Amino acid sequence: MAKKVSRAKQREALAAAAAAVQVPERCDVVVVGGGAAGLVAAVCAAEAGASVVVFERELECGRKILATGNGRCNFAHENLDAGRYNDPQFVRGVCGPADAWLADVLAFWRGCGMAWVSDSGRLYPMSLQAASVRNLLLARARRAGVVLACGREAASLGELPRAAATVIACGGGAELVGGLGLEARPFSPVLCPVAARPVDAGFDLAAVDGRRARAHAALLRGGREVFAEDGEVLFRSWGLSGIVMFDFSRRVEAGDVIRLDLTCGMGAEKLAGLVPEGVLDPQVARALGKDALARAAALDFRVEGLAETNKAQVKRGGLLASQFDPATLGACERPGLFACGEALDVDADCGGFNLAWAWKSGIVAGSAAAEYALLARKDKN
Ligand SMILES: Cc1cc2nc3c(=O)[nH]c(=O)nc-3n(C[C@H](O)[C@H](O)[C@H](O)COP(=O)(O)OP(=O)(O)OC[C@H]3O[C@@H](n4cnc5c(N)ncnc54)[C@H](O)[C@@H]3O)c2cc1C
Numbered sequence: 001m002a003k004k005v006s007r008a009k010q011r012e013a014l015a016a017a018a019a020a021v022q023v024p025e026r027c028d029v030v031v032v033g034g035g036a037a038g039l040v041a042a043v044c045a046a047e048a049g050a051s052v053v054v055f056e057r058e059l060e061c062g063r064k065i066l067a068t069g070n071g072r073c074n075f076a077h078e079n080l081d082a083g084r085y086n087d088p089q090f091v092r093g094v095c096g097p098a099d100a101w102l103a104d105v106l107a108f109w110r111g112c113g114m115a116w117v118s119d120s121g122r123l124y125p126m127s128l129q130a131a132s133v134r135n136l137l138l139a140r141a142r143r144a145g146v147v148l149a150c151g152r153e154a155a156s157l158g159e160l161p162r163a164a165a166t167v168i169a170c171g172g173g174a175e176l177v178g179g180l181g182l183e184a185r186p187f188s189p190v191l192c193p194v195a196a197r198p199v200d201a202g203f204d205l206a207a208v209d210g211r212r213a214r215a216h217a218a219l220l221r222g223g224r225e226v227f228a229e230d231g232e233v234l235f236r237s238w239g240l241s242g243i244v245m246f247d248f249s250r251r252v253e254a255g256d257v258i259r260l261d262l263t264c265g266m267g268a269e270k271l272a273g274l275v276p277e278g279v280l281d282p283q284v285a286r287a288l289g290k291d292a293l294a295r296a297a298a299l300d301f302r303v304e305g306l307a308e309t310n311k312a313q314v315k316r317g318g319l320l321a322s323q324f325d326p327a328t329l330g331a332c333e334r335p336g337l338f339a340c341g342e343a344l345d346v347d348a349d350c351g352g353f354n355l356a357w358a359w360k361s362g363i364v365a366g367s368a369a370a371e372y373a374l375l376a377r378k379d380k381n
Pocket residue numbers: 032033034035036037038055056057058061062063064065067068069070073074075076152153154155169170171172174175176311312313314340341342343351352353354355356358
């Protein structure tokens with residue numbers, strides 16, 4: 001039987017491997033952040049002929065990828081609809097039409113040797129293992145000659161190897177983003193549960209804590225519907241969770257009402273003759289009590305705010321998109337500076353949209369950074 005290596009030993013080995021990496025004093029392109037976007041940018045820059053160093057503060061690159069999609073990595077979506085992002089115009093400008101964008105992302109992953117499967121439009125590696133995605137990306141980066149300088153946090157651009165081009169790929173919430181002299185929107189967590197209280201005091205959330213239900217969910221502001229989505233909702237004693245609510249977390253304001261239709265729009269005719277336990281989770285049916293089916297069709301919750309924000313999947317905010325050329329992701333006023341991924345003020349719904357942005361923006365920024373650096377090298381010679 002294979003011997004299990006302790007976490008401490010694993011860390012020790014990673015620290016030793018990181019310390020052994022020789023970081024060159026100069027290179028063509030330096031990438032700050034070895035996450036999803038930074039690794040793809042590094043691969044594209046190196047495959048275009050640039051010498052590339054990735055600065056990563058963790059002891060290994062791409063750690064977050066391992067946690068994505070509950071360990072399965074929902075790496076893209078079949079329908080890359082720019083409307084699922086906070087800034088559709090900028091995203092369209094960078095990524096192009098949905099079909100071409102998807103084709104670029106899939107060609108990149110095919111080029112890593114990966115096959116994929118679709119689950120209702122959400123794309124996963126065929127292995128259903130996020131580790132496949134991370135490991136294939138690292139292998140391709142190493143093959144392309146990228147130097148992965150892990151365990152090295154860049155507090156400022158001045159600490160990096162001298163390079164003609166720099167790609168900022170340090171993700172959401174990174175302090176470096178605020179110190180670049182560019183305008184940035186403060187980071188705030190999204191894609192997390194919603195703290196909410198039932199409007200009907202007779203419905204006790206604690207009694208259904210941990211229960212799931214399929215629902216049509218609508219977000220009401222001042223009595224008007226501003227967003228709606230169908231899917232699974234998870235009841236918590238303090239509010240609502242599940243993928244649908246993660247998407248709601250990008251849109252809710254305190255005081256809004258979330259209306260759940262646990263009958264998914266069946267209507268009185270289809271519900272006639274059915275009993276609550278034939279339609280609803282028995283525990284939810286019990287908590288609803290008398291007239292459970294009628295109450296289940298319009299169950300209102302008053303939003304108090306967001307919950308479990310420390311586990312949020314994405315940080316909204318970052319470098320304002322208006323400062324970047326969508327064709328290259330180069331900073332308009334700072335030649336040689338590029339950005340990609342969550343470091344830019346771009347966020348999206350659940351479903352593979354955030355990673356699809358990370359990959360494609362990494363391709364654009366990495367390729368353009370290499371072109372810029374190689375031109376600079378040619379001009380010098
Ligand atoms: C639990 C979880 C599950 C998710 N599941 C999905 C999913 O299934 N599908 C999907 O589309 N999206 C998912 N996401 C979102 C997705 O992971 C992110 O959108 C994506 O990782 C962003 O990529 P990035 O490279 O921009 O940032 P990151 O992945 O955050 O990478 C940034 C890197 O920069 C490093 N760094 C930061 N500051 C510095 C510095 N000063 N110096 C050096 N290095 C630095 C960080 O250590 C990090 O490795 C999930 C997120 C989480 C947390």
